[in-house]
Amino acid sequence: MSYVQINNVEKSYQGRQVLKKIHLSVAKGEFVTLLGPSGCGKTTLLRIIAGLERSDAGSVRVNGKEILAGQHKKGQNIGMVFQSYALFPNMTAYENIAFGLKLKKISPENIRQQVGEIMDVLSISGKENNYPHQMSGGQQQRVALARALVTKPDLLLLDEPLSAVDAKVRESARSLIRDIQRRMGITTIFVTHDQLEAMVMSDRIVVMNSGEIMQHGTPEQIYHKPENRFVANFIGTYNFVPGDWVGLSAYEGEVCIRPEHIQMLKKDQLEQFGDSGSVRLQGLLAHYYILGNTVRAEVVVGDRKILVDRLNGFQGSEFETNEEVGLVIDKDACTMLAPGRGEGN
Numbered sequence: 001m002s003y004v005q006i007n008n009v010e011k012s013y014q015g016r017q018v019l020k021k022i023h024l025s026v027a028k029g030e031f032v033t034l035l036g037p038s039g040c041g042k043t044t045l046l047r048i049i050a051g052l053e054r055s056d057a058g059s060v061r062v063n064g065k066e067i068l069a070g071q072h073k074k075g076q077n078i079g080m081v082f083q084s085y086a087l088f089p090n091m092t093a094y095e096n097i098a099f100g101l102k103l104k105k106i107s108p109e110n111i112r113q114q115v116g117e118i119m120d121v122l123s124i125s126g127k128e129n130n131y132p133h134q135m136s137g138g139q140q141q142r143v144a145l146a147r148a149l150v151t152k153p154d155l156l157l158l159d160e161p162l163s164a165v166d167a168k169v170r171e172s173a174r175s176l177i178r179d180i181q182r183r184m185g186i187t188t189i190f191v192t193h194d195q196l197e198a199m200v201m202s203d204r205i206v207v208m209n210s211g212e213i214m215q216h217g218t219p220e221q222i223y224h225k226p227e228n229r230f231v232a233n234f235i236g237t238y239n240f241v242p243g244d245w246v247g248l249s250a251y252e253g254e255v256c257i258r259p260e261h262i263q264m265l266k267k268d269q270l271e272q273f274g275d276s277g278s279v280r281l282q283g284l285l286a287h288y289y290i291l292g293n294t295v296r297a298e299v300v301v302g303d304r305k306i307l308v309d310r311l312n313g314f315q316g317s318e319f320e321t322n323e324e325v326g327l328v329i330d331k332d333a334c335t336m337l338a339p340g341r342g343e344g345n
């Protein structure tokens with residue numbers, strides 16, 4: 001049975017619909033990420049799940065009990081980290097984190113130990129006596145995260161909890177959240193703009209756009225089997241080519257291929273490579289640049305530019321710009337997109 005069940009949730013603000021028939025179920029212990037561009041409705045959905053916002057239609061159930069805005073039900077132990085941190089300004093970091101434990105009437109000694117532990121894990125020890133305005137954005141975010149985690153909620157709702165944290169701390173905070181979440185089996189709904197973060201952390205990703213769920217699935221499914229152009233465009237990089245380029249002339253829609261799934265060869269090697277399961281193309285290497293651990297080539301084929309990624313080997317490149325090159329595309333690497341949905345986004 002699902003732990004969180006969202007049925008047909010709709011929401012409008014000032015006559016503009018920001019959530020359209022949202023259906024989603026989250027299993028107990030699952031880590032689900034809402035991923036989508038700014039303004040697509042992620043925070044609104046999270047606030048409805050938390051009971052902080054009323055939906056216009058539909059229902060949300062957590063552990064079998066309906067969530068009604070403004071009413072806290074016994075047995076619904078929900079922790080939330082807001083996008084704006086929302087710390088109590090008149091309380092120190094320590095008092096902010098201890099707040100939920102005090103409400104639970106836990107002994108002061110126990111509170112000290114648990115708050116100390118979580119502050120240590122989140123690298124904010126030493127900030128106990130600082131008020132929110134005396135901490136950086138990233139530190140405030142970690143206090144907010146500690147405040148939610150320390151109460152060991154059954155459902156954890158995290159709205160971009162790492163957006164103000166620098167890249168290095170962010171990486172360790174990601175594994176920390178995932179570790180605690182797994183160890184304690186906390187059902188978690190996480191919101192991010194960051195697709196890499198979503199891929200690394202999630203059991204399942206829900207891609208949203210303009211108040212609608214465009215696709216949900218495991219990171220593998222979302223990355224390798226996008227169901228529409230929006231998801232294909234939003235996650236990673238794709239080349240979009242007409243079907244007839246890859247021998248699918250009867251297919252009306254476009255075909256998309258990841259840059260890392262195209263092989264680039266010296267032009268004179270092209271004949272020796274590929275088989276009946278692959279397509280061979282010729283083009284001009286217009287541009288070549290380092291992205292980090294990969295190198296990206298821009299190859300002009302006909303009137304299109306095709307991106308090709310290869311590992312950035314220590315021996316450097318054997319290609320020159322303005323060189324004629326060959327491309328080999330395995331037909332199995334081509335994904336057909338249903339025409340229509342998400343077009344133009």
Ligand SMILES: Nc1ncnc2c1ncn2[C@@H]1O[C@H](COP(=O)(O)OP(=O)(O)OP(=O)(O)O)[C@@H](O)[C@H]1O
Nearest residue numbers: 013014018037038039040041042043044045083193
């Ligand atoms: N209280 C409100 N009154 C009016 N409009 C609102 C209100 N809250 C949100 N909106 C609008 O609803 C839409 C969805 O907002 P929401 O905050 O859910 O987006 P989001 O996906 O969380 O975006 P971001 O990634 O920027 O945080 C936006 O167009 C926003 O302007």
Ligand SMILES: [Mg+2]
Nearest residue numbers: 042043044083
């Ligand atoms: Mg938001």
